[in-house]
Amino acid sequence: MSNEGYNARFINRQSFIELDTRERAKALFDAGTSRELLGPFDRVESPWLPMQGVAPQADDGCVVMKGRIAGQAAVVVALEGAFQGGSIGEVSGEKMTTALDLACADNEKGVPTSAVILLETGGVRLQEANLGLAAIAELMASILALRKHAPVICLTAGTVGCFGGMSLAAGLASYVVMTREARLGMNGPEVIEQENGVEEFDSSDRALIWAIHGGEQRYATGLADALVDDDTPQIADAIRGFVSMGVPPVHRSSQVALFRGRVEKLDTSRQWDPKEFRALWTTNGSDEEKR
Amino acid sequence: MEQIEFNYPAKRKVPKRAHVGVVGSGDLEVLLEPAEGEVAHVSIRTSVDGFLDTWKAVLDRFFTKYDGVVRIQINDAGATPGNVQLRLEQALEVSEQ
Numbered sequence: 366m367s368n369e370g371y372n373a374r375f376i377n378r379q380s381f382i383e384l385d386t387r388e389r390a391k392a393l394f395d396a397g398t399s400r401e402l403l404g405p406f407d408r409v410e411s412p413w414l415p416m417q418g419v420a421p422q423a424d425d426g427c428v429v430m431k432g433r434i435a436g437q438a439a440v441v442v443a444l445e446g447a448f449q450g451g452s453i454g455e456v457s458g459e460k461m462t463t464a465l466d467l468a469c470a471d472n473e474k475g476v477p478t479s480a481v482i483l484l485e486t487g488g489v490r491l492q493e494a495n496l497g498l499a500a501i502a503e504l505m506a507s508i509l510a511l512r513k514h515a516p517v518i519c520l521t522a523g524t525v526g527c528f529g530g531m532s533l534a535a536g537l538a539s540y541v542v543m544t545r546e547a548r549l550g551m552n553g554p555e556v557i558e559q560e561n562g563v564e565e566f567d568s569s570d571r572a573l574i575w576a577i578h579g580g581e582q583r584y585a586t587g588l589a590d591a592l593v594d595d596d597t598p599q600i601a602d603a604i605r606g607f608v609s610m611g612v613p614p615v616h617r618s619s620q621v622a623l624f625r626g627r628v629e630k631l632d633t634s635r636q637w638d639p640k641e642f643r644a645l646w647t648t649n650g651s652d653e654e655k656r
Numbered sequence: 657m658e659q660i661e662f663n664y665p666a667k668r669k670v671p672k673r674a675h676v677g678v679v680g681s682g683d684l685e686v687l688l689e690p691a692e693g694e695v696a697h698v699s700i701r702t703s704v705d706g707f708l709d710t711w712k713a714v715l716d717r718f719f720t721k722y723d724g725v726v727r728i729q730i731n732d733a734g735a736t737p738g739n740v741q742l743r744l745e746q747a748l749e750v751s752e753q
Contacts, residue, residue, distance in 0.1 A: 385678065386678075404675075405675045405685070405687055406673060406675065406687065406689070415657055415701070418657040418703065419657065419703055420657055420679055420701045420702060420703045420731045420732055420733055421679070421701070421731060422678070422679040422685055422731055423675070423685060423687055423729070423731065426679075445678055445680075447678045447679075447680030447681075447683065448678055448679050448680055449679075
């Protein structure tokens, strides 16, 4: 029966979400080529958390690995969603930025080096507020510098999602890869509900959350470039594909006129249903998109 | 946050270091490294204050069976004693692989 076939496929699937952060990063490299930089035993950790009574993590929740993807030099930066919600502090931010800057320097020396950023993050770490904000600004500058030379690929697998300032960083990426379980958005559901009331957004309505922030909707509305299953080989394959593809002719974030046009055509006087919005958004200005 | 230190007598050399776990709610991170001498040193940083006796009970029990000369650092975000025990055993397993 077809049902049995499906179950076997499901059971044998190598979940990416169930991997820990280090394994996630490693799984994206060509086998045996990866090595970790500034690992936990280097103990470069947040000096600010202990002052506020919070136990730090030895790698500050940021794993950096260098190696080869599709035969090409690449750096992977992976955020640990379980540590302080994957939030960006001074140290984790600096680790990300420096990794991208070194990749940029390698490109300038004639060694093509791509970057993959695994985003499981709520954005700025509130305990390191200003430093975290500065780190995200620096990270965005580093993405902009690197993406001229080589693709910067953001992967949000789940289940933390990618929110706050880091969603802006994802917006600058050459390519965004998501699973159905992942979410991507500036303000998270709780924040919207708190600011605008439950009539605006009911953050207990999981179907609504995924209909708006979920990977499927983000892909359908062109804000993500690939929708993948929670399947390690499939995800690694998608990443290899984008590394091989190289820098896109036009970055999404450079298409200001296209997106401004789409927003202007949208009737904001009424509440849009996510499905209805999807149909409108993708036909809206689709000719321009083909440019 | 509380800082707790323990020392236990030890004699066996440990082949390699191990890092397991994450400082996430109800979990902890263990960094285990081979050391020199005849003592195992454990250094704990925990976000939850006031559980010195519980930490001592868990580690006393762990070191009745374990005699590796190691330096163990634990960063804890409120793990239960059972969880601490499992993470220590996981670190031990990785270090002996």
